[in-house]
Each structure stands twice: as C-alpha cells, then as structure tokens.
Amino acid sequence: TTLGETHEEEDEILPRKDYESLDYDRCINDPYLEVLESMDNKKAQRYEAVKWVMVFAIGVCTGLVGLFVDFFVRLFTQLKLRVVQSSVEECTEKGCLALSLLELLGFNLTFVFLASLLVLIQPVAAGSGIPEIKCYLNGVKVPGVVRLRTVVCKAMGVLFSVAGGLFVGKEGPMIHSGAVVGAGLPQFQSISLRKIQFNFPYFRSDRDKRDFVSAGAAAGVAAAFGAPIGGTLFSLEEGSSFWNQGLTWKVLFCSMAATFTLNFFRSGIQFGSWGSFQLPGLLNFGEFKCSESDKKCHLWTAVDLGFFILMGIVGGLLGATFNCLNKRLAKYRMRNVHPKPKLVRVLESLLVSLTTTVVVFVASMVLGECRQMSSTSHSGNDTLTLQGMSEDVNSSIKTFFCPNETYNDMATLFFNPQESAILQLFHQDGTFSPVTLSLFFLLYFLLSCWTYGISVPSGLFVPSLLCGAAFGRLVANLLKSYIGLDHIYSGTFALIGAAAFLGGVVRMTISLTVILIESTNEITYGLPIMITLMVAKWTGDFFNKGIYDIHVNLRGVPLLEWETEVEMDKLRASDIMEPNLTYVYPHTRIQSLVSILRTTVHHAFPVVTENRGNEREFMKGNQLISNNIKFKKSSILTRAGEQRKRSQSMKSYPSSELRNMCDEHIATEEPPEKEDLLQQMLERRYTPYPNLYPDQSPSEEWTMEERFRPLTFHGLILRSQLVTLLVRGVCYSESQSSASQPRLSHAEMSEDYPRYPDIHDLDLTLLNPRMIVDVTPYMNPSPFAVSPNTHVSQVFNLFRTMGLRHLPVVNAVGEIVGIITRHNLTHEFLQARLRQHYQTI
DSSP states (O other), X not given: OOTTXXXXXXXXXXXXXXXXXXXXXXXXXXXXXXXXXXXXXXXXXXXXXXXXXXXXHHHHHHHHHHHHHHHHHHHHHHHHHHHHHHHHHHHHHHTOHXXXXXXXXXXXXXXXXXXXXXXXXXXXXXXXXXXXXXXXXXXXXXXXXXXXXXXXXXXXXXXXXXXTTOSOBSHHHHHHHHHHXXXXXXXXXXXXXXXXOOOOOSOOSHHHHHHHHHHHHHHHHHHHHXXXXXXXXXXXXXXXXXXXXXXXXXXXXXXXXXXXXHHHHHXXXXXXXXXXXXXXXXXXXXXXXXXXXXXXXXXXXXXXXXXXXXXXXXXXXHHHHHHHHHHHHHHHHHHHTTTSOHHHHHHHHXXXXXXXXXXXXXXXXXXXXXXXXXXXXXXXXXXXXXXXXXXXXXXXXXXXXXXXXXXXXXXXXXXXXXXXXXXXXXXXXXXXXHHHHHXXXXXXXXXXXXXXXXXXXXXXXXXXXXXXXXXXXXHHHHIIIIIOOTTOOHHHHHXXXXXXXXXXXXXXXXXXXXXXXXXXXXXXXXXXXXXXXXXXXXXXXXXXXXXXXHHXXXXXXXXXXXXXXXXXXXXXXXHHSBOOOOOBOSEEEHHHHHHHHHHOOOSEEEEEEEOOOOTHHHHHHOHHHHHXXXXXXXXXXXXXXXXXXXXXXXXXXXXXXXXXXXXXXXXXXXXXXOOOHHHHHHHHXXXXXXXXXXXXXXXXXXXXXXXXXXXXXXXXXXXXXXXXXXXXXXXXXXXXXXXXXXXXXXXXXXXTXXXXXXXXXXXXXXXXXXOEEEOTTTSBSSOOOBOTTOBHHHHHHHHHHTTOSXXXXXXXXXXXXXXXXXXXXXXXXXXXXXXXXXHHO
C-alpha cells in the first residue's frame, strides 16, 4: 500500500450530491435575444469598459485587504515580542522565566481565541480557503464561500491567528480574500448588507462572477508574494477550466493593480517615502548576492544541480508524509471534533496554541546554542540595499540567555515573525548549528501539520517555506562542514529546500516556479527551482495527492480533473448518463410544475414532447420502408431499453419499487416470441400512450415502456427560471391563447441572482393551479448535447472546457435519452461504471 493508505480506508469519501455546479454556459432564450437585439457597438464598448474598471477596483481592494492584515499583524506581533523580550531579559537575571512564559501564553491564547470565535461566526473562513476557491473555479458552488461575512471573518481571523504565534501563514487566506472581493464587488450588493441597494444591472450571471473570482484569486497571490505573473498563472493552473485571452489580460492587470497598491502603501507607511515602490509583497525573500570580497562564491553551479535533484526527492517524500499525517488528522477531526458542540473546536485551537507556545519557549531556552555574531565589516562597500538587508537580518537576531557578542540561534528562528525567520535562513552569514536546524525542522514540521485544519484561518505557504528553508540550510551546513564544499552559497540551498518542501506539500508546478522567481527577483534561479519542483511533485504524486486536493476530497466535492484516464474511453455517454428523467412539457399546468419542483432536487429539466408515431401501418406495405424502420429501431438507443439493461444488472438503480417492477416485467417476457417491443405495446393497447397531461402523475402499473416513453427534446429550463416564472405569475388560462401570457425581460429574470427563492418558501395560494405556463420563451433551445455513442473523454472535455452544468444525451432522431451532470463525470462514478462494464463483457 502507498504511504498513509491502509486497506481499511477503502471506504473513501465519495463525492456528495448536495453541491451545485456553476453555470458557465449562456442560456440563449428569448429575453437574452432581446438584449442582443438592443446591443450595439457603443453598448458593448461600455460593458467592456465597466469590466476593466471593475477588474482594477478588485485589484486595489485586494491590495488594501492585504495592507490591513499586514499592518495589524506587524503591530500586534511587535507589541507582543517587545513585552516578552524585555521580560525575558529581566527574568534571566532574576530567575522568573515562568512569568515571561505566562505573558507569552496570555497574548497567544487571547489572539487565537478571537480567531476561533470569528470562525464560529462563519465556519467556511477556517483554513486557507484555497481548496474552496479551487472548487469554485472548477465550477462547484461551495455554500457561503464568497460572501462578505466570510471575507471579514477571514481577514480579521488570519490577523489574530498569525499574531497569536500559531505556525500559520497569512498568504493562503489572501487568495481567498481576493476571490471574495472579486465575487462581491461587481454585484454591488450583499446579503449581510441587505438595506444597501444599488441599481447596477451588469454581471448578473455565474459566467461573469467566475471570471471576476479568477481575477480576485490571482490578485490575492500577487499581493501575498509580489508576483503578478505568478498570480495569473495560479488562477490558470489551479482553477478556471474555461479560459480566454481577454480574461488572461484582465487577470494580469488585476494582479498588477493589487501588487502596486500594496507596495505603494507599505513603502509609504514603513519608510515614509510615498511613491517609491520598495516592498513588493507581504512575503519578500530579499536579494541573493555573494559578498564582493569572496571571489570563489557563486549563487549556484552545475554541480549543485545534482544536490538540488536529491533535495527535490527528499522534499517530495517529506511533503507526502506531511499530507498523509494531515489527512489522518483531518479524518479524525471529522469523526470526533466536528460533530461535537462548537466550543470543542475553540478548545482544540487553544490546545494547539498552548502546546506551540510552550514548545517555542522551552526550545529557545533549553535547546538553543550560543553562536558567535558574524562580522559585518564587508558590508561597507556593498550596495545600499544589501546593507539595509543585512541590518534588517541582524536586527532580528535574538540574544536570549546568551553572553555578549553571541546570539541564541534557536530563539532567532522561533522568536521572530515567520517572514524574518525565512530571511535569517536565506541571508544570515552566521551559522546555525546542524542540531538546532534539525530540531527546529522537526518541531516545525509536526506543529504546522497539527495546526493546519483547526478552526482558525490559516495559510500553509509560509510554514512550508520556513520548514523547507531550515532543511535546505541544514543540507548546506552538512555539505560545507563534512564534505568540504566551500564554494556553495547557503542562501541558495535554503531557497531550494523551501521550494522542495512547499512543492512536495502543495504540488503546484508552473505558478509556484514563477512565484518563487518573482519573490527572489533572481531569474538565474529559474532552472534550479523548476527542476526541484518537478522532482518534488513527481516524488510526492507517487504516494498521495497534494494537500489541497486531499482536503477537497475529504469534503466530497465533485471536482473534475484536467482529463480522464485513458481506459475510461471504453465507456460511452450511454453508460454514464442518467436515463430516469424528470421533464416538463412546453405548456404545463402550475400544479404540475409546483409538484415537480417540490418533489425533486434537480436544477434543470428537459423540455420535451411525446413521440407517438403509429409506425406499424407503414411496415406492412413496403419491405424497403420496413427495413429502414427496423434499422432505425435497432440503432436508436431508447430510455426504456437502457433502463431495462441497467435493471438487469441490478446495480445502478436504488428504487426498490422500480426494481420489482423490472423483475416482473422481465419474468413475464417470453423469449421464444422475439417480437418487437413497440409491436407488443401497440397490440396490448391500441389507444396511444397514456395521455399524461400535466395534472396526471405516472401510474404505478405502467410498464417500463410507458414509464420511459420516447421523448422529443426541445430545450432545457433551469429550476431558478421556473421559480421566477411562478413568483411573477407568468401563466395563462385554458380559455386564452399562450400569447396572452405576460413577458419577462432578461433583467427581471436575473434580478434575484445569485439567490433565487426556494420553492418551499413560496406562498403560491394566489395562483390558480389549473393555469398553464408556457416555458418555451424562457428555456435554452440550443444547449450543448451529445450522442449516446460519444466516448467519455469527448464528453468530459466538452463538459469541462465549456464549463457546463447539464449535458443532455440525444439520440439519432432527436429524442432525449438521458442527462449527464458533474456527478456522472467524477473519478469515483466513472470507476464504478468501468467495473460494471467489465462485469457485463
């Protein structure tokens, strides 16, 4: 078995059915056509201009959210460290260190308690938010993920959890915050602020919203790492299945706006030099430079590539171990923590905070070594930036419990903000002892693994980078002292270690390479970082998935991968579709519509008419016609035939009543007669099929053919559209013609977006149940459709690239025989169908 996967885990969490898909496909119905008719060049240009303005606004707001988080994290952390540091220095002499520990605990537990409370208000704000945004960009609606309340709880919560000394980063939640800004800002309304209403008619569709969420998520990455191109690539790699060139340009513009907004304000606030852009992202790796006095030093050489590949392999293994442990923890939490009262989650967060604080304090006190300060005499002839950097690095050195001219290497790593600790590992000339680095790595690895998943907003990027940097620095130390390779530059190894470990945990490739290159401002690192990340990803993938994919799977979200496996092409659309349809007629009574909407949970209904040709008369006269009709029957897949085939295998159909009915029908069929099914039906009852008007429901005594009658397909209508028609009383009476039915405009149809009324909450007493609704003007008459013989890979590619929500399966004569949704294309569903396929061969 692979790492962390034991046999009793066969009962993997299957994709849940209660997640909705986003609808990226346009519904080209009559109201939409009216909008198109009224559209001219001027209007189209204005719409495009508004889009650009919105994208810019999203970038600026995301940058401001980052600024807010950064400012307060810095404020609280400095306050906490100043108090604790002065207390430690006093107590080292007086011997009252327990008091310093209590002070530190007081700060940390208060901050973490506040962060947990915010997550109780909005549970979806826990964690980094990247898995949720990944799902959203993949086309799945995760409830509450892009609400205003979520972003407030997320930004405030991450501020407290980072200031509270937990091993979490503020970069992951920035991506989520950016995505929420992207989803909410162009809507100009919020559920949390219902009173505030703007008449802003644009962008009232999933299609536009998803584009803006892509831009917001990219802006979040750009603000976090100062990497606009990395952000654009992140959005492309992690999410958006549907992508076009215009969107790429807008997303890059949004990322740039976010990066430079953050840079402008941070440079102004910290250095007082407004208008100079000195601090690109929340996380800055500083400048990698060899000192001019050391002529032998090179950032990296060809020989080092071999070591980098080995570090990539180790990083992949460590990442796989991290993911495996975290998955076990997450499953344990799902079984034992989440079902309990919400207070238990807060207590768990406080327990993690308590343990982390005690470990940090005791490790710094007991396990640290006093090291000699490095001489900074050579920095005189260096550039100003390098001098500023080395001063910054040296200012964050901690001398806890150490004599003059020495510093405590463990405290320097633990008693600094994580960003400063990363800078120490990248740029500190003085050495950290191998024992310190090993212990620091081990403690950090275990505690950050335990922390990711508790009920606080928490990122994973920075802890992974810090953990990996310690591992890289350790490798450099060992190579220098034990193998005698003097030419190596420790900072490069720390960077490669950070990349290897982060790549092993999150398994991102393109975007992560570019993010790291942009953060270091050193293009020469492109090749080593890329090779390391590729090796780390391949090594990790051998054992398990990336951490975000693991958390997506644990939630049971039906995520679609980039493509299906090759063997899935043994299946056709007819093997994976759902033939048991709930449908509506072009003209349907209100009582029938209400009953369909109340008794099913489907989000779209095919609009059909019944296919009732009396073909027996033709077959008597002419052999040629008879042969043609027989071919038509033999080659056309019907819903009844498909359902009978399935019910014989008895595996796919849950309804016992239908199963019994299938059994009876199969039993009564006598094989010797081999008579045509259609023939049997027509002889059994010369009257046409039961005249199913909208006020009749299917009868229990029906045979399979009656239940699964041939239906000619005319279009698709969404649940939200039907509810809107009922709410607005769009119907006509039997005595009138359908032309007298009121017409709704496109704006009226989409007014309630994104939360349409629920059919169960509606008071429909004013409507006469015998009135008829004509749904034809509002249905989508030309949705994407596939033939029953289409291979699964073609179905999958169409569904994923076009961002569909429903895909009708229509046979050669225009009859709908089934429907395919996202759940029919998940890996687990396809595997089950493939097993069934092998059994029937």
